[in-house]
Amino acid sequence: MTGQTDRTRFGRKPDRGSHERADFDAVVDAARIGHLGFVVDGEPRVLPMAYGRDGDFIVFHGSTGARPFRLLAEGAPCCFTVTHLDGLVLARSAFDSSMNYRSAVLLGQCERIDDEAEKWRVLDVITDHLLPGRRPSLRPMQRKEVAATMVLRLPIVEFSVKSRTGGPGDEPEDIHFPVWAGVLPMQTTFGAPVPADDLDAGIAEPDYLRTWRA
Amino acid sequence: MTGQTDRTRFGRKPDRGSHERADFDAVVDAARIGHLGFVVDGEPRVLPMAYGRDGDFIVFHGSTGARPFRLLAEGAPCCFTVTHLDGLVLARSAFDSSMNYRSAVLLGQCERIDDEAEKWRVLDVITDHLLPGRRPSLRPMQRKEVAATMVLRLPIVEFSVKSRTGGPGDEPEDIHFPVWAGVLPMQTTFGAPVPADDLDAGIAEPDYLRTWRA
Structure with a gap:
């Protein structure tokens, strides 16, 4: 499956790009927020947004x-755009310095899910994406909560993925300029869990906190 | 100075919002990439973008x-939207679970900088934002590099900032539900520097790599 269309064809640096579905899934499955753009009165708006992936x-x-x-x-x-910043690429020149990243862009139109059982299921998918393994231990969802929540789905049809990996790409004449060059990797990590002020005594930290990927 | 206009007024949860310039600067000064949205043929596009802040x-x-x-x-x-994800907020229910974050949104129109000296200066500002302290040691910028680079500035006039901090906000009737609740902090960190394959022998890691904030 490929996400290429006229709208998702690459302009610059197509060698850094992919329209493969597996590459798209790998980027979005590894993040919890993306940035959703839409148009209001002809002008763009971009908001951070939590999400999940429900199949396609x-x-x-x-x-x-x-x-x-x-x-x-x-x-x-x-x-909808999801980006991981993986590192700073330090070349000998400012011009060739860069960043390592993985980014997925999905274009389309959302559909609202109105069926209550389907909303319930999709909300569970989102919870499982954001907080994997935690749902069975939670206070069960209530009908009034589902009613107060709008659920949208955006088909994974028209998409592109772009990434950069590896070290700096200096011009040959710059290689021996006497400055350190390389990559400073970046990653997102979890800190130590902070219990709620009103947490009942005797409730232990769950194992899943130690298995989540940031 | 405030960034409030009809377009940046808060809809939901205004208590999490600010239009103060100092709050905006704090969010953008602490990140290296944001997401830039624009409109093509009436449709939105959102791309990750490195940036700097040059005063206003x-x-x-x-x-x-x-x-x-x-x-x-x-x-x-x-x-232009910059977001820091600061933690996962684990409430007793999925409904009240949330995320801690800081996000700044800037609306406007870019201006292209054509004056060569001014382009040169602004490119230095961007380099200093992305790789602080590194510029004096770099192979100097060249006129052809400046000529091949477009430089844009977006005035910091119409903006909003939104953030969430602190622990979960469960409903009173949920407080004693027997599940761990609290915050799992998230942060971006640097890994160990990876020297370029073609780095000349004897070039030491510079001190600034150890002082940068991710």
Whole structure:
């Protein structure tokens, strides 16, 4: 499966790009937030957004009262972009210095999920993406909570993936310029869990906190 | 100075919002990439983008051949959003679980900088933002590199900042549900520097690598 269309064809540096579905999934499955763009009165808006992946759809949830969600539910064109910054690439020159990254861009229109059983299922998918393994231990979801939540899905059809890995690409004449060159890797990590102020005594930290990937 | 306008007024959860310039600067000064949104044929596009802050402007650089840069240089409306994900907020319910974050949104139109001396200066500002302290040791910038680079500035006038901090906000009736609740902090960190394959022998790791904030 490929996500290439006229709208997702690469302009510059196509060697850094992919339209393979497996590459798209790898980028989005490894993050918890992306940036969702839409158009209001002809002008762009970009908001950070938590999400999940439900098979061939990226799924979002939000308050039924949120303006962006109402707009998206009406089928407004949107662009969802997920980026991992993996490192700073230090070349001998500023011009050739760069960043290592993985980024996925998905274009399309959201569909609102109205069926209550399906909303329930998709909300579970989002919870499992954001907080894997935690759902069975939670206070069960309530019908009024599902009713207050809008659930949208964006088909994974038209997409592109771009990434850069590896060391600096200096011009041959710069290689011996006497400055350190290489990559400073970056990663997101979890700190020590901070219990809620009102946590009941005797409740231990769950194992899943130690198995999650940031 | 405040960034509030009709377009940046808060809809939901205004208590999590700010229009203070100091709050905006704190968010953008602590990151290296943001997500830039613009409109192509009525449809949104969102791309990750490195940047700097030059006083009252966010500044970008890119290839003169890049399509998005040409569009932005023509004054297309844009939205630049910078987000830090600071932690996962684990409530007793999925509904009240959340994320701690800091996010800044800037609306406006870019201006292209054509004056060569000014381009040179702004490119230095971007290098100093991305790789602070490194510029004096680099192979000096060349006129042809400056000529091949488009430099844009986006005025910091119309903006908003939103953030969430602290522990979960469970409903009173959920507080004693027997599940661990609290915050799992997240942060971006640097790994050990990886020297370039073709780095000349005897060039030591510079001190600034150890002082940078991820």
